[in-house]
Amino acid sequence: MAGNIPKNLKYTEEHEWARQEGSVVVVGVTDHAQSSLGEVVYVELPKVGATLTAGNQFGVIESTKAVSDLYSPLSGKVVKVNEALLGDASAINTDPYGAGWILELEPSDSSQLAGLLDAGAYEDLLKGS
C-alpha cells in the first residue's frame, strides 16, 4: 500500500520526505513509513546545530515492535527539531506530513534537493517493493 504521497514533496528511498520552506528544508517520514512501522512510541533526534550528511543516519524512530534508523535527505545544519515528539511521538502516525515533522535543516547545498525522488518516483519505488 502506497499511502498518501503529497505531490509537492521530495522523497528518499529510506522513506523520509523533504519540503523546502524558504531557506530551510523540513524533514519527516512518509505515510507509508509510519504505517509500516506501526505505532511510533519514541524518536531520538539530533541536537540543534548538529551537522548532517545526506544519506547518513541522524536519529532513530521506535515503534511498539521495531527500531528503525532515520537518514538525512540532505547535507546541512539542524536549525530546529520537533520537540513535541519527545514527549509524545504519536503525531508521526496521525499527521506524518504536518504535526509529525521531525526537523528543519539549513541545507549546505540546495541543489541536493533536486536529486531526491519526486512523488511519482517514490510511488513507483513503493509499488516495486
Added chain:
Amino acid sequence: MTRRTPLNDGHRALGARMVDFAGWDMPVQYSSVIAEHEAVRNAVGLFDVSHMGEIEFRGPGALETANRLITNDLSKCADGQALYAGLLNEQGGFVDDVVAYRFSPERILIVVNASNKDKDFAWMQARAEGVKPVDRSDDYAQIAVQGPKAVALVQRLTPVDLTKIGTYRFAEGPVAGIACIVSRTGYTGEDGFELYCAPGDAEALWKALLQEGQADGVKPCGLGARDSLRTEMKFALYGNDIDDAHTALEAGLGWICKLDKAGGFIGRDALAKQKAEGIQRKLVGFEVTGSGIPRHGYPLLKDGQRVGEVTSGTQGPSVKKPIGMGYVPVELSGEGSTFDVEIRGRAVPAVVVKTPFWKK
C-alpha cells in the same frame, strides 16, 4: 513450512498484519498494538493461541509419569486444577515453561510453547517412565478471552457456572454450543479464560465471541499486544527471559519448583544445590529512568562494565514507561539498585523496581 491455525483466513479478513512466529503464520496486530493492549486492560480482547502445543498422558499412572517431568506438584491438586510449571534439564535450566491440566489421575494435559513443541515431545518421550505421551496438538485450537469483561462475555455464551471456576481451575462444557475446555488462565495479568476446542469449531467460536462481545468493546488482539501485556506483568517468555542456560531459581521461578515433592523431578538436585549455595545472578524487572526504550539483547552496564543484557523490553502501554527485564549479578538485583542500559551506544540509567510493573 509455515503452519496456519484454523483462524488464519479470519485474521486476514480482519486485516491483520501477519508475521512468522515459531513457524506459524500469526497475527501481530489487527489495528494497533496499543489499542489492543488497552482493550485487554479495560474491556476484553481475543487472542488466537492455537499454535500452542498440547501433550497428553492418559491411562493408569498418567499423573505419576507427568508429575515426574514437571517441577510443580500435580499430586497436590484437585481434578479440574491447572498448574504453571517448568520442564527442566539436569542443570536446572528450562526446557520449557508449561501449564499442566489435571483432568483426573489418569488424564493429564500439558500445554507447551509452540516454538518448543517438538523438542518437548521428544524430551518427554525419552524421559517418561510409565505412560507414554501423545502429541494432541492437532486436536486442539485455543482462543484466549482476556480482560475485565471476559467473564461476563463468556458467561453469556455458556450454561457452565463460571463463578465455580476459580483462577487456574477449568471445566468442560459448551461455549456458543461448541464443546470446550474452559480454563481460567491467561498470559495478560487480566481475568479471563483460555478456551480449547476442536480445530473445526474454532472459527465458529471466534465469531460468536466477537459478535457477543461487540457491546463490551471486544477486540481481536495480536502477538504484539500479548507481548506488551505479559511484559508489564513480568511473565517470562521462553527464549527471551528463560532458556536452557538460566535456572528456575535465577529466573525467580523457584515457586513453581517443589524441591521436596515425592518422586522429585528432572533438574531437582541441581536446583537444591544451587539453593543451598546461593544464586549468582537473577532476573530483575527495571524501569529506564533516562530517555530510550530497552530492547532484547541490549547490554546492561555497571560502571561501564557489561553485567548482563536485556531479555525483554518495551514501552509499557499501561505503565507508560520504558520497562525491561534482564539477568544481573545478584548484588545488583535488589529493588532500587541502579545500572545502565546501553541503547545504541549511550548508557541510559535504569533502576530495579518491584514487579509486576502493572498493578490495577
